[in-house]
Amino acid sequence: MKIxxxxxxxxxxxxxxxxxxxxxxxxxxxxxxxxNDLIILDGGTGIFTFAQQLVKESPITAxxxxxxxxxxxxxxxxxxxxxxxxxxxxxxxxxxDPISGAGPERIMNIQMQYSYFPVREAEMRSRIHYVTVMPxxxxxxxxxxxxxxxxxHPVVNLGYRIACNGKSIxxxxxxxxxxxxxxxxxxxYADYQAxxxxxxxSIIDAMKNVxxxxxxxxYTNEEYPxxxxxxxxxxxxxxxxxxxxxxxxxxxxxxxxxxSDDDLEKVFAEALARHxxxxxxxxLAREGDEIKI
Amino acid sequence: MAEISSELNKKLSEAVGKMPAFPKSVQRIxxxxxxxxxxxxxxxxxIEKDPVMTMKLLHIINSAYYSFPKQITSVNQAIVxxxxxxxKNMALSFAVIGVLPQHNAAGYDMQxxxxxxxxxxxxxxxLCQKFNKDGTDPGDCSLAGLLHDFGKVVFAQFMxxxxxxxxxxxxxxxxxxxxxxxHVIGIDHSEVGAMLVEGWQFPKNLSFAIRSxxxxxxxxxxxxxxxxxxxxxxxxxxxxYGAESDREIMAELPPAIAERFGGNLDEIIVKLGDLSNxxxxxxxxxxxxxxxxx
Numbered sequence: 001m002k003i004x005x006x007x008x009x010x011x012x013x014x015x016x017x018x019x020x021x022x023x024x025x026x027x028x029x030x031x032x033x034x035x036n037d038l039i040i041l042d043g044g045t046g047i048f049t050f051a052q053q054l055v056k057e058s059p060i061t062a063x064x065x066x067x068x069x070x071x072x073x074x075x076x077x078x079x080x081x082x083x084x085x086x087x088x089x090x091x092x093x094x095x096x097d098p099i100s101g102a103g104p105e106r107i108m109n110i111q112m113q114y115s116y117f118p119v120r121e122a123e124m125r126s127r128i129h130y131v132t133v134m135p136x137x138x139x140x141x142x143x144x145x146x147x148x149x150x151x152x153h154p155v156v157n158l159g160y161r162i163a164c165n166g167k168s169i170x171x172x173x174x175x176x177x178x179x180x181x182x183x184x185x186x187x188x189y190a191d192y193q194a195x196x197x198x199x200x201x202s203i204i205d206a207m208k209n210v211x212x213x214x215x216x217x218x219y220t221n222e223e224y225p226x227x228x229x230x231x232x233x234x235x236x237x238x239x240x241x242x243x244x245x246x247x248x249x250x251x252x253x254x255x256x257x258x259x260s261d262d263d264l265e266k267v268f269a270e271a272l273a274r275h276x277x278x279x280x281x282x283x284l285a286r287e288g289d290e291i292k293i
Numbered sequence: 294m295a296e297i298s299s300e301l302n303k304k305l306s307e308a309v310g311k312m313p314a315f316p317k318s319v320q321r322i323x324x325x326x327x328x329x330x331x332x333x334x335x336x337x338x339x340i341e342k343d344p345v346m347t348m349k350l351l352h353i354i355n356s357a358y359y360s361f362p363k364q365i366t367s368v369n370q371a372i373v374x375x376x377x378x379x380x381k382n383m384a385l386s387f388a389v390i391g392v393l394p395q396h397n398a399a400g401y402d403m404q405x406x407x408x409x410x411x412x413x414x415x416x417x418x419x420l421c422q423k424f425n426k427d428g429t430d431p432g433d434c435s436l437a438g439l440l441h442d443f444g445k446v447v448f449a450q451f452m453x454x455x456x457x458x459x460x461x462x463x464x465x466x467x468x469x470x471x472x473x474x475x476h477v478i479g480i481d482h483s484e485v486g487a488m489l490v491e492g493w494q495f496p497k498n499l500s501f502a503i504r505s506x507x508x509x510x511x512x513x514x515x516x517x518x519x520x521x522x523x524x525x526x527x528x529x530x531x532x533x534y535g536a537e538s539d540r541e542i543m544a545e546l547p548p549a550i551a552e553r554f555g556g557n558l559d560e561i562i563v564k565l566g567d568l569s570n571x572x573x574x575x576x577x578x579x580x581x582x583x584x585x586x587x
Contacts, residue, residue: 096358098375099382134360144566154378181333188334188369191432195373229377236470 001164001213007046008285010218010254011072013039018260023287024144026072027254029171029214033144040064041160041171046287047076058086066094066104067173068157069256074107078117088126090258093133095156099221103132151175151233161206167293170207173215174254176231207245211293214285215241220267235271242280253275253285302488308451310349311490313391315407317578322388326381333377338385341368342578344410344439346387352493353383364496367432398453404579406445409527411575412534414438416523419565421515424554429449429515437502437520440490444482452478471507483507509547518553522546522561529558532572
């Protein structure tokens, strides 16, 4: 499989001289399977740059897996040119949202309303196919299996494990490790802790022994307390998760939008120094980087 | 007993999905949702005290869309699996529907119903914690207590005339309400409650307990026994929180049940100790206050 990062920034695009090396586009990851099937993880603004290349390859079939419906993971989708070109086939996969009672079709429907976008949803000329996926229920694309797992974020967020011919990738989308809502000693603490441990273990199991883990490491340990509950991990929580899962390579992504390239490298190095990552290769995700496994 | 028709079951399920919740929880959810730093445990304690909110939340979470490996029976579980903010927004979407009227067309006292449900829930949990021998989850007993009479609210809300007649029949003929319901409506609240819970993918043991809560002869599980004794105890003279319409004040437990709990009602009450907290907590929640949902 081949992986390419088209967007690694969290929350909001952050172009400018201080983010030039790692890139300012929001989340989008291209995955090419061994059969050259095209899987795209999230449609943040990075998908627009990618679309320029794809247009030359028309007709295409793209399988876009949406981790969750926050802006930085969907904003590029109305600008994904292949959706307007007849002959292309786009499958958009995503979770059921219990608040709206809708699946991934709503991601396009909401964004392409008159007030927000000049082209109507009905004017997308490609074949678009929406699939509401369920946690633990695998989807097959050729020889590749994609398995969604529920993670922890302020909106329903699915992590995806992509497995093909013995190689595997896991992408978290956005994820904050679970924390107890009760104080130690309070009634409810122990029961809640048991629930957390069970769920955390099932998340570790879902990413067990992956070749590549791409995980949300928005914050530093110092920043985290004031961002608790916002739904993001830290460099340290990602390293610990990757080691518990036995991942071979960890890519830290969802870079905090106000963090300059220099600062990003600095806080990353500090986090690495706190851990003994013997069997784990930890890297910063960078826009434009390609990996083969 | 007459079976509820699948058409009526579907109609009631849909109606309950749009049913407003109790005034206090609606008020608290609206307050909490305005507070950015609302303590999550407060949100939990509000939802899990409201039978309508609990029913709706567990219904959505247990729906086929998430295919959890096991059925979810608590608000805390729902938070760990699906996320705090999503649960908060679900509660808010329930709250903005409005509030259940205190005075309904059936003349059924909703506040007293809520008191009875909350006390039965607490007692069922306590009984399970004290007398459980087979690993039954006290949380499941509490949930059964909270929801066991849900069928009555459904009757009061959606079949008020028939329910009113059933309550009158029960008073006139001095028979328990569920017998009167069978006579007047053709089906009783335990069956309606169980059907709803079943249709909404709640665990089977919960629907068994709700369906059988007036038929101790059928009991097999700890959950059924804890619910039954909790229901009887809450109507007992020392607590006196039966539903207004109850004509089933029982002085003695059936021998097999008494044996299971190592004594009869008076002895169980002694073993449970001071229950004033249970009543005070329920009262704090069930007392109504005027709210105008925004």
